[in-house]
Amino acid sequence: MRLPHEHLISQNLSAPLMRSINGIGLLNLIREHGPVSRASLAKLSNLSKPTVSSQVETLMQRGWVVELGRGESGSKGGKKPTMLTFNANAGRLFAVEIAAWHVRLAAADLEGNILARLALSIGNDRRAANVISLAKYGLEQLMSGHPCSADQRVISVAAPGRVDVVRGIVLQAGNVFNWQNVAIREELEAAFGTTVFVDNDVRMAALGEVQFGAARGEQDVVLVKLETGLGAAVINRGQLMLGSHWAAGEVAHMLLDHKNTSTDWSVRGYLESIVGADRILAAAQDAGSTAQTALEFLHTARNKTGPERDLFDYIATHLGIAIANLIVVNDPAMVVLQSALLGALEQELRAAVERLVPWETRIEISTIGDEAVLLGTIVAARRQAYEHIARLFENGGQQSTEFGMPVLTER
Template structure:
């Protein structure tokens, strides 16, 4: 069956991936043109296409234009026939989706992660969410190709293991092994910021850039780095942990134990804390009325709402946050020199107040005129960006020859 791991390995062999990706990128293409454009021999193409037709992953859709002989039959990816599951395991919520091969969302659900939480309880919770999806598609169960997981924190990609999920205070969660044993599907696990970068590369604002950085600014701050069209991991899986870049050596203590980290001064909770401090020394703000003097109810989202209502204190704090983020992005430009930086995450929704400060700060600090023009954009994905990125983990291994 196609959904089983053995069939997945069959499909993702090098030549199959080359052919699949060529069909995907072309939209519709003949066997002869695949052979010409890939340098594979016509018999090799014919044999692999026959296998792909047998699995129904590829279909014959029409006849092309004749160049003198019989009209060629065109091939296309049978995107609606097969499904993927994507999971976003965040600090507070698990977001789950089912999609087709084009990334179109067929099902979505957001569920709060129960507390207190342990490794086993989290795995049971994840399994339950997947079972709910599969129950809706009982007749199409064999059409599910795999499961992608975007996990916050540090992930061992090779083992599919969550090494450290700071917001849940959990370590060494064997996500891949547990889910593959339970469902018999291929499972890939990756850091949430990196899968966001994949979502942008495949379906979002990163499709036109070979070198881009997607920066996730929410409760924490992390980045997915794309170099030459591929994710960059680093030797120990912590590439992109920019939230723990020191911005202010004398700044407040971060959850990681260091002081003045970008995350500690520009993440969602940090924004809320700065507002609380200003209110405690007598600054005026409509946010006091919004929370009825209960400062514990102040969140980054509420600060944005107050700013949209014209609250000067909240506007100023968001602009200050933009300057901190701008310093962090300047450092990224000097280290990696990307063509584009894509902002995502809850804090990025306040881009109407952040973006001008971010760009002004970068223009003041970036070394060269051309680098000052690095494109800064805001993601158009909503809450399911990480989950969409998770399904691209499956697509990348199916369609990208370099991943085999």
């Protein structure tokens, strides 16, 4: 990574924004090239030595960068340079994934390396108060094993349903949870006195896939996730699409049959009512299948005839059309199928896309599977920490009271 020369930046950007860009750029260079000297940073960044020294001092005051000692002298001899390295232990990232049957948690360092994990069963009580209480308990356990001050940590939460990212509120989570206006961010910030970021679980999965999985390095991606619920996430030019109602990717409500337009699908969308795991299993049993799970049905029905095969084709056709619609609307470089259920239909879904979309689009099965949401939640937490560092530079290095804040601002 090379930053533009500072005099070119200063022509177009304000001084605070210029400091922010340079500071984050230097931090990334230290992470990528460390241990590295200040002189080497000046060469790598095309910034002046005084600018590098000033920015590094701010990073060191915060603890994100530390000095390791003296390095080797250059070819011409002279004083040995002081080497700098990124301090991944300057804070902690705590990730919470709320799924249908469990709450999964992880503690990570600032590089995103997982230090500890915890999984807690939700049981049959999915009321918001119970699930949040469970998350608090899990966070307390992880924080006791990985202590740091409140201003040195970030909590990131992957929640079901439609999530207002700015306020950290689950506006609506149908089928399994039946939540409305659940203020997760407010609850956890009050409990732990630290910054909390909340987003939809499918969007978190997309972050995980782009950082660690099948879509690593891609800028234009659609991820489709199917379990009991159905959802999608869209990444366009490297940015997660949120929507004006926080509903970008709510493919569960896609209507594919004009004969059903008079039905109220507001609670559980048309498409999810057909392809959700519980609905697949119920329909399979009505068709005479002895399968005990939706996945078992999909694996066996392809080789059947009669009602079971008809149901298999019905499900595959609906999902194939939905994915094709997502492609023609968003034009991604890749579609990631993020569940075993979709993997069982890979052959049929590829065929549908080839038939319905007039250009080639890659379709890949997730390479990180069930880990995608939790890993993406850690990525989101790390982004919040970086946002804080950016604001430090914009404020001229003045300490703020919070480690991180939501990327978005009130609209």
